Amino acid sequence: MVRMSDLVRGITREAPPRPVERAQEPAAPSPPAAPPKAPEARVAEPPAAPPRPAPPPPQAAAPEPAAPAPAPPPTPAVPATPQSPGEDPHRLFSELQEHLVEVRGLVRGAGFPWARLASLIDRVVTSLDRSPDLFWAANAQTAPPGVDYLAFHQARVAVMAMRIAANSGYERGRLAALGMAGALLDVGLWQMPETVLRHMDALAGDELAAYRSHPRLSAETIRRWGAPDDRIVEAVLAHHEREQGQGFPQGLTGAAIDPDAKIVGLADLYAGLTVPATSRPRLRPHEAVREIVKSRHEAFPTALVKALLSEISVFPPGTVVRLNTEEIGRVVAVNRNHPLRPRVEVMADSKGHRLPAPKVIDLSEAPFLYITGPVTEGSR
Numbered sequence: 001m002v003r004m005s006d007l008v009r010g011i012t013r014e015a016p017p018r019p020v021e022r023a024q025e026p027a028a029p030s031p032p033a034a035p036p037k038a039p040e041a042r043v044a045e046p047p048a049a050p051p052r053p054a055p056p057p058p059q060a061a062a063p064e065p066a067a068p069a070p071a072p073p074p075t076p077a078v079p080a081t082p083q084s085p086g087e088d089p090h091r092l093f094s095e096l097q098e099h100l101v102e103v104r105g106l107v108r109g110a111g112f113p114w115a116r117l118a119s120l121i122d123r124v125v126t127s128l129d130r131s132p133d134l135f136w137a138a139n140a141q142t143a144p145p146g147v148d149y150l151a152f153h154q155a156r157v158a159v160m161a162m163r164i165a166a167n168s169g170y171e172r173g174r175l176a177a178l179g180m181a182g183a184l185l186d187v188g189l190w191q192m193p194e195t196v197l198r199h200m201d202a203l204a205g206d207e208l209a210a211y212r213s214h215p216r217l218s219a220e221t222i223r224r225w226g227a228p229d230d231r232i233v234e235a236v237l238a239h240h241e242r243e244q245g246q247g248f249p250q251g252l253t254g255a256a257i258d259p260d261a262k263i264v265g266l267a268d269l270y271a272g273l274t275v276p277a278t279s280r281p282r283l284r285p286h287e288a289v290r291e292i293v294k295s296r297h298e299a300f301p302t303a304l305v306k307a308l309l310s311e312i313s314v315f316p317p318g319t320v321v322r323l324n325t326e327e328i329g330r331v332v333a334v335n336r337n338h339p340l341r342p343r344v345e346v347m348a349d350s351k352g353h354r355l356p357a358p359k360v361i362d363l364s365e366a367p368f369l370y371i372t373g374p375v376t377e378g379s380r
Contacts, residue, residue, distance in 0.1 A: 087127055089134035093155060096120050100151035100183060107190045112225035121158070121179040125172055128163055132334075135163045136317055139285060141274060149197070149277055150186050156275070158182035161267035167307035168263070178260045180227075181235035185264055188217030201278050212248045215240050235260035239268055242299040266292075266300050266308060284374075286314040315342055320375045326350035328375055329361070338364045340371065 099120060106112055127134040138159035143152045161182040162175050170178065189197060189211075196203065196211050203211050219237035227233050238261035241247035243254055247265075273288040283291060289312050293305060311334075315321055319331045327350055333343040341363035348354050363369055 087123065089127060089131075089137040092120075092123060092127055092134060093137045093159065096124065096158065096183070097147070097151050097155040100154050101148050103184070103187065104148065104151065104190050106225075107187055107221055110224060114226070114228050117180055117183065118176065118228070121162075121176055121183070124159060124179060125162060125175050128159070128166060129172070132163070132311070134159055135311060139274070139312075139316065141282065141284070143275055150189055153271055153275070153277070154183050154186055156271045157185060157264065157267045160271060161264045163311055164267060164304065164307045165260075165263050167310055168304065177229040177231040178235065178263060180229075181232045181239070181260060182264050182267060184222055184232070185218060185236050185239050185268060186214065187221050188214035188219075191217060191221075197277050199278070201276075201280055212240075215249050231258070231260055234258045235264050237261070239265040241265070243301065244298045246299065262300060262304060266304050269299075270308060270312075284319075285312045285316045288312075289314075309339065314339055315371060315374065317342075321371045322373060322375050324370050324372050328352070329358075332360065335362070335364045342371075344371070 099116065103112075124134065138156045140156075143149060158179050159182075162170075162179045165175055165178050192210055192214065193207075196207050199207065200211065215237050219233050222236055223233050235258055238247075238250070238252060238258045241250065241252040241257045241261060242265070243257070243262075245251050245253040247257075269292065270288050273283045273291060274285060275282055289305075289309055292300070292308075315331045315334075317331050317333060320328065321331060321344065322328055323344070323346070327346050328348040329344040329346040331342045332345045335342050343360060343362045343364075345358045345360050346355065347358050361369065363371070
């Protein structure tokens, strides 16, 4: 029902907000109202002393500075910037992941360090608000050797879910509960035999029944820990529910599914396709999105898939690509309004010779250049 081409078009049309800004500019004529008052003041003051007409202008000018008042909004953003410049996205992601490894030892207990998790999630929100670097750090294509897969997976889901939610219009306050839900959605699986996780692609009988019960088990565990927000429990409980009722554990449909659960569920699926728990071949970011659009188009709302696509793009940063000129380059930045036309750092010429100094090209500003496809290791 949802085609990749439709999504790309949908994203490209998001640019129209600018005309609205122009429409607001005409509102500036309000200042002219000040001039009419100025003349009245001048008429009254001439008899007293001609020099005094000069003071009124300052008073008339005073209301005009009021217009710049809207400038304060950017001011609040200033504090956020100084806090994150030193925040390395890879280190922050590792810190979140390490915290979740510690959480594994608490699954059968009654206490939970909510303040610690809330602090980490708040830093994640700040980092994502500043730049997408943390999103791409979480989008790593391989799990570090010896890492606890579920801790790694849940950390990825938390970051990705918050980025998708931000693209869907979520405000900062609402992102906290969503992020904590993403970070804890699979704590129930830690209470099951490891074979359930390793054989997830071929589960049957009791093992399949056990796996399908993990959303309830995870939600019960989080409720026992005294979750600070009921939305965390609700999102975890329903993160495997799907739009047409094909999910579990309750088989809910459409509007009956918690909105946060839909976002966490989409991030969970995407993360599982790009770095699976089993030996199943992993998909590259754009391949995972394509798979979701092609095979799971009835599982999630179109708006959410668009929000994910706007962030992932077909060619994510780091992807080595070939241009129609036969030059080879690496994607260094995604263009949300034009997913197929990112910024590329050209590294080799049409004959494959490495350039002495790479050149960066913004394909959205180069209409005659385009990407013909990704370049694999063997074809470079």
